[in-house]
Amino acid sequence: MTTETAQTIVLVDDEENILKASRLILLGNGFGNVVTLQDSRQLMPLLEQGGVAAVVLDLFMPHLSGTELLPLIVERFPHIPAIVMTAVDETETAVTCMKSGAFDYLVKPVESGRLIASVTKALEMGAMSRELNSLKECLLDDRLDHPEAFASIVTDSKKMRAVFQYLEVVSRSRQPILVTGETGVGKELFARAVHELSGVRGEFVAVNVAGLDDVMFSDTLFGHKKGAFTGADQARDGLIARAAGGTLFLDEIGDLNEASQIKLLRLLQEKEYYPVGSDMARKSEARIVCATNRDLKKQIEKEAFRNDLYYRLCAHQVQIPPLRERLEDLPLLIDYFLGEAAASLGRKKPTPPPELLTLLSVYSFPGNVRELQALIHDAVARHGSGVLSLDSFRNIIGGDAVQLIPQTAVTSSDDPLSAIFGRFPTVREVEDYLMAEAMKRARGNQGIAATMLGITRQTLNKRLQAKKG
Incomplete structure (x- = not known):
């Protein structure tokens, strides 16, 4: 190993x-x-x-x-x-x-x-010195020694390639790795890549710890001895034992309760744990990879996450960029998911309309790659023949829940709308904002506000009444 x-x-x-x-x-x-x-x-x-x-x-x-x-x-x-x-x-x-x-x-x-x-x-x-030297060489040479480890991640993004290069360097370390990123970016795929790159011979064992109370967390990870609690008729090894010589992936680590956080900290520091009902410590031989979509620093400020555990976890930390920050991957992902959806349904791969890429490129994708996958699978399932319809996409992109991509690349002076709304707004939102601002500046006088807006008082009154209704 x-x-x-x-x-x-x-x-x-x-x-x-x-x-x-x-x-x-x-x-x-x-x-x-x-x-x-x-x-x-x-x-x-x-x-x-x-x-x-x-x-x-x-x-x-x-x-x-x-x-x-x-x-x-x-x-x-x-x-x-x-x-x-x-x-x-x-x-x-x-x-x-x-x-x-x-x-x-x-x-x-x-x-x-x-x-x-x-x-x-x-x-x-x-190890840190070797990692830094290796990382410098990889970045300077733009080298990726094991691209096969990332074969399941569809991308052509330079940001993602930099993440791959970093993981290649740190994966052989015995230190824990913390993978952060929004929901749906594919954090488990990166954890599996770490497992493959690390050269360990054991299993990759994944567990979502969100919603587990301390008893469930301890029993799931550490197992229990016979008679530890009612119904414990025989001893059972936990997932940490199953992952011996391999990788234990703990997803949604930011949702872990305080008592379980203490036990995880001990596992990371001492490389040992106690099965439920046992006072005999066992040694852990598993590599730990954790993931979360939460901001752990904010969790620490709210006293919802232990500071010492955070610093133990972030020896190696990687942030997966959201889909809206790597739109160059959209054509690849669209094509990949169209093929995937068609194969799963036993159909011929449909042809996407030229407008699809433009439509999707203005959407923020709060669910990231997973949401895109679901959108395309739904569209293919509804598809009859010929060119793929845009209707199912428009129902989401043009719905009330639409969140267009913030124009972070431009200044507020270049893009005042995004400076006000935090994103590109709809026409209705702009109208509502202008009426509210005009009424505020006119101190509630509809006549003055209507003059400022360039419309009649009757029109303004009708729209304000419609908004109240």
Whole structure:
């Protein structure tokens, strides 16, 4: 499995008992590949082979000391964090090591928690450095190494390509990924792409956590032991166990209640959980990907979402642009969904009218790609023969619920209507606004207001009465 924890951690010390104890501590806390070296001369050749994620070395050893090795590691392998672990408890020595490029300085005997925390942070920093370098290369070269992972996402948008490039870089990290975006943008498709790119061998397990109370959340994710509650006749593993070695996708994470948020935070921080009714912690081996259509920062302000959980989730965050911000995808999506709808109905793919693209391009699509898919499937289902009818589209686009695309690309001075209404308004909305504004400025005098509007008092009175009615 290609993960941060599967990368090699090298322990270098001339004391065998220190090496054995440190290795057992790391292995017991989920670090999968720990190599020990009692001969410090073997370190540099090992680093040359690649695959090393972090080094923990003693300062005073025969042959090559840690004092000699540290600058060599920093110079030749700057991407590999080096942690000094020594019995020397001197401020001057610690300062010298940190100035020489040590990631951390630990004094023996080192508490297991302190060692684990230091190695964990070193791996995270190393992974972040590699991700930044990879992302720079991808963006500069406009490179996409695994386009097949995104085959289910129909797009020709540069914005979407940038999202793909970012996900390619971060998918192999063990950190959680937060996918945000409006309803219907296809967040689960991106989560599945992360799963495929990550190289994990386990299942992709998806669960919508919206509406789950704390008991349901715990039982669904963590499972329960026999007799945990009435009806629990036998033990049951939760979805987190099913996703072991794979990916657990938690959709609508912004709707999670506070008690469940605390349990999720523990899962992310400690990589462990408790089945319902059990006091024995289990280790989690699943990669966590979360998604939400809510603004979590606003949720935090309203005290509806935990601040610490948010910062744990957003180690890697990607925002999926709404359909109205990537209208260049409309022709591709229309063609794709026409074919999809026709195939599902066993019909010949209809020909879209030339006006369809123009009509759809002025709609805001609050339901995004999912709404477009539903519109086209409905139109194809109603279709008889020849060119596809625009009627079913007009019923939605021209209805009372129409929300035309805000003209965000122009200034308020260029587009005063959008500045007032927040979007391009209908004729009725403009008329209502002008009458209300004229009456306001005329201080309720219909004669003056009618003069300002360029209509008769009778006409204004009739329209105001019709509006009240």
